[in-house]
Every structure is written in structure tokens, then in C-alpha cells.
Amino acid sequence: MRWLVFAILAWIFIGLEIGLRDVLAFGEDLAISPSLVLPLAALVALSATPRQTLVACLVLGLLVDLTSSHELADAGGAVTIIGPAALGYMLAGKFVLTMRGLMIRHNPLTLVFLSIVGAMLVNAVIAAMLSIRAIYDPIVWDGGGELLVRLGRSIYTGAPALLVGLISPLLGAMLGLDHPPRHGRRVF
Amino acid sequence: MHRSGHSTDASRRFIPAAIVLCLLLGFVPARYLALTGELADKANWIIAPISHPVLRLAAWLEPGRRQQGHSPEVARLQSDRDRYQTMFLRAQAEIGRLRGQISDLQRGIDLNPALPVRQLSAQVIRRQADASGRLLVIRGGARTGVTPNTVVVVNGVDLVGRVIRANRNTSIIQPITSTGAGAIDARIILRDDGFGARCQLRPVRGGLLQGLASEPEDPDSGRIEPIEPGRIVRLADQTWPANAQMLIVGIVERVDSAEDQLLRKIVTVRPRIDPARVTEVVLRITEDSPIPSNPPEGGP
Numbered sequence A: 001m002r003w004l005v006f007a008i009l010a011w012i013f014i015g016l017e018i019g020l021r022d023v024l025a026f027g028e029d030l031a032i033s034p035s036l037v038l039p040l041a042a043l044v045a046l047s048a049t050p051r052q053t054l055v056a057c058l059v060l061g062l063l064v065d066l067t068s069s070h071e072l073a074d075a076g077g078a079v080t081i082i083g084p085a086a087l088g089y090m091l092a093g094k095f096v097l098t099m100r101g102l103m104i105r106h107n108p109l110t111l112v113f114l115s116i117v118g119a120m121l122v123n124a125v126i127a128a129m130l131s132i133r134a135i136y137d138p139i140v141w142d143g144g145g146e147l148l149v150r151l152g153r154s155i156y157t158g159a160p161a162l163l164v165g166l167i168s169p170l171l172g173a174m175l176g177l178d179h180p181p182r183h184g185r186r187v188f
Numbered sequence B: 001m002h003r004s005g006h007s008t009d010a011s012r013r014f015i016p017a018a019i020v021l022c023l024l025l026g027f028v029p030a031r032y033l034a035l036t037g038e039l040a041d042k043a044n045w046i047i048a049p050i051s052h053p054v055l056r057l058a059a060w061l062e063p064g065r066r067q068q069g070h071s072p073e074v075a076r077l078q079s080d081r082d083r084y085q086t087m088f089l090r091a092q093a094e095i096g097r098l099r100g101q102i103s104d105l106q107r108g109i110d111l112n113p114a115l116p117v118r119q120l121s122a123q124v125i126r127r128q129a130d131a132s133g134r135l136l137v138i139r140g141g142a143r144t145g146v147t148p149n150t151v152v153v154v155n156g157v158d159l160v161g162r163v164i165r166a167n168r169n170t171s172i173i174q175p176i177t178s179t180g181a182g183a184i185d186a187r188i189i190l191r192d193d194g195f196g197a198r199c200q201l202r203p204v205r206g207g208l209l210q211g212l213a214s215e216p217e218d219p220d221s222g223r224i225e226p227i228e229p230g231r232i233v234r235l236a237d238q239t240w241p242a243n244a245q246m247l248i249v250g251i252v253e254r255v256d257s258a259e260d261q262l263l264r265k266i267v268t269v270r271p272r273i274d275p276a277r278v279t280e281v282v283l284r285i286t287e288d289s290p291i292p293s294n295p296p297e298g299g300p
Helices: A003-024 A037-047 A050-066 A084-102 A108-136 A143-156 A158-166 A168-175 B005-027 B034-061 B072-106
Strands: B117-130 B133-139 B151-154 B158-166 B170-175 B184-189 B196-204 B208-214 B232-235 B248-257 B264-270 B280-286
Touching: A003 A037, A003 A050, A003 A168, A003 B034, A003 B117, A037 A050, A037 A084, A037 A108, A037 A158, A037 A168, A050 A084, A050 B005, A050 B034, A084 A108, A084 B005, A108 A143, A108 A158, A108 B005, A143 A158, A158 A168, B034 B117, B034 B133, B034 B170, B133 B158, B133 B280, B184 B208, B184 B248, B196 B232, B196 B264, B208 B248
Parallel strands: B158 B248
Antiparallel strands: B117 B133, B117 B280, B133 B170, B151 B158, B151 B280, B158 B170, B184 B196, B184 B232, B196 B208, B208 B264, B232 B248, B248 B264
């Protein structure tokens, strides 16, 4: 895999995710918005070696963690928590690695399905870790509301995943992922 | 190409080590996470060149969600009116404060003098919208004199919120409508001379603020002044910096009767500018906040 191209794509995708969030968002407080980074993680995981996949997912998850802030109650400030998204992305990457042998890799709908389920896993890990943290830390956290919002976000992630799926041959070639992985199982 | 045994072992241990580290960091209490704020500052600085242009493009592309405005001339006149009214009300509040200060000084109590304000324009580089709150990240931090509690406005008089964390290059703003922002004291302006009703507003869902207010009695005529939708609400909260007083919090959108308190009304206020939609803000920095002449190492 070409890591420099991956770094540039990660930078562009996270910038687009942050910038376009409000345009694409809907629901109460416009809280339901899709993830653009997760389809990139799923695309990498579909073709890269297991190790490359986990490292790429770790990097993307760390980027998401570092660009998210959590409010502390009673105007107590904000905190950046490293870990929840990183672990979630690695779990999603592992899920794609497990599933990719059963999927039709070049079908854009494959990326849609894997992105939606992957986003659900990421959000489940984030929600679980922040719910535990809310027991002893004064973070502003509405567990029930967040679960619903995050479920909506996960499903909505399928939309950008379809677009990424349509250009996946181009992105795959740029990333050097157009060949079957050496260490993983051969996919279609 | 084969790797050496040592590097292969290290390579194998990298992923489990990263997982353990993420787990540990994920549960470290917030008070020990100062370093992650600095890392986030670097990350925000790196993504700013792409996120801010996209935010601006997004704001331009969504006319349906933009504030409904009048003609440019009317908008300019309204802006001037709001600015002068803010100056007038602030002068009134200042006179009241100085009278109190004179009274205190006469009793031998020394108070801080009023501080001059420097205004600094800053780009919004990231917005976050969760069910639990919404924060803004702006380009501009401790290097340019931003400190926690710095007041943030748009259009000169519309209050957005305040800085809750000032990193080296970026700062995090907590809008007044954010769930974690807590209550603010405000005054609903009922007449042009500044006469109004005090209320305490709390953020509620939908980017609104809500609180109880009593309809005040005019001391001259004895008439009760009703609180009606459309009235301007201004900040009158002593826990906020002096330069934030009388800034516009929003407009009264709804007035409902409080079931258990017959003499009070439930007032719902909508900010004139949705904090989640601004792409540029102005920071009101008090001049006693020194700009570090020799910033710490490690930044660009």
C-alpha cells in the first residue's frame, strides 16, 4: 500500500467530513450526519493485508479521536479523548477482514454494506467507552440519545460509501490496492 | 524481502500494544488529559486548510438554511441600530457599575478597573454536533492572546459563546446553546430605554434557550409590561466578562404560561445567529491578557 497516498486521502476525507457535516446533516439539532472516513477505512480493509488494514484503521480512528472534543458539564471546558474511535475503527477493520472473503469486492454495494455495519461497530465502541467514562468523569453524555443518533449516522454512512464504492477502482489504484493481498485471503 | 527477527517481533507487538494504549487512554480521567488537547490542536491545525474552505463552500451552498435576511440596506441599518443600542445599554450598565464602584470605594474596597477590549477575527475550522452538545473549533489560540473565557461574537453584537479551551494554535468555543454551557442570566428588553425583565436561560434541544421570567411593573406608571415574542434578549450575567454584558443573546420566540407559577412565564429564546452555522467569529479579548512574546517550543 502507498502510505503517502493514504495519508493525503485521509487528510482530504476527514476535511470533507468535517466541512460537509452540516450540509449533509438532518434530524434534531442536525446531529445525524454521515461518516466519510469510514468508507475509506472499509475500502482499505477490503484489499490490504491484515496488518496494513489494522494500522490504517488505527491511524484513521486516531484522527477522528483527535478531531472530536467532549464537553465537560457546568461549563467545565472540553476534553479530547484518544482511544474510543481508534479502537472502534480497528474493530471495524477486523470485521471487514473477516467478511471480505465472502463478499464481491468490486460491487459498490459491498462497500455500502461493510461501511454501515462497520460504522455501527465504531459507534457501539465509542458509546460503550463514553458511557463507562461518564460514570466517573463529568462529560456531557446522553447515552440513550447518542445511541439513536449514532445508529442514524451509521445507516447514513451508506450514502457516501456508495460514492466511494463507485470510485473505488480509482482509489484502489492510487493506493496500490488493485492487486489481491499477499497475506490475506484472495477475494473476487 | 525478509525482515530481521527483532523487527518482526516488534512489528507483531505493535498492534496489541496500540490496542492496550488506546484502552488505557480511553479511560484516563479527564483531568489527566491535558496532553491530548495539545495533540488535538496539532490535528486541527493540519486539517484546517481543507476543512475551513469546505465549511465556507457548504455555507454558500445551503441557502435554505441561511438566515433569512432583508435587503442589504435594511440589514445594514438594523445592524447599526443593534450596535448603537448595545452601546447605549452597555453605557447604562457601566454607569450603574461605576456608581456601585464609587460606593464600594467609599467603603474602602478596591475593585478592578474596566479593561479595554481587542477584537480578533477567527475562522471556524471544525464544528461538532452531537446529541450531547456542539462545540466549535477556531483557528487562533494562546499565541494570539486567546484565553479561556474569551467572549465570542458575530456581527459585532450577537453572542455566540465563550472559549473553554485555548490551545497554542486553535481554541474550542462552547456556544451558549450547547448542553454543557449551563444557565446564563439575561434581560428581556421591553422598551428602548433598556427597561426589561430579568430571566435565567438554560439551553434546550433545537438550539434554543428557555427559562422563567416575571413580567415587570413599570415604576412610573405601575403598568405591567408584557413579554411578547420578538423582544430582544441581552446578556446580563456577572459571571461573564464585563465586555460581554448587553450583547444580544437572541429573540423571544415563544412565551408560555408556567403551570405551577402563575406570576411567571416560560420564555423560549432563539439566537439570531445559529452558532452551528457560523464560519467566522470575532473574539473579544481583554487587553490584560498578554500575548506570549516567546511562545513555547513544539509548534509551527
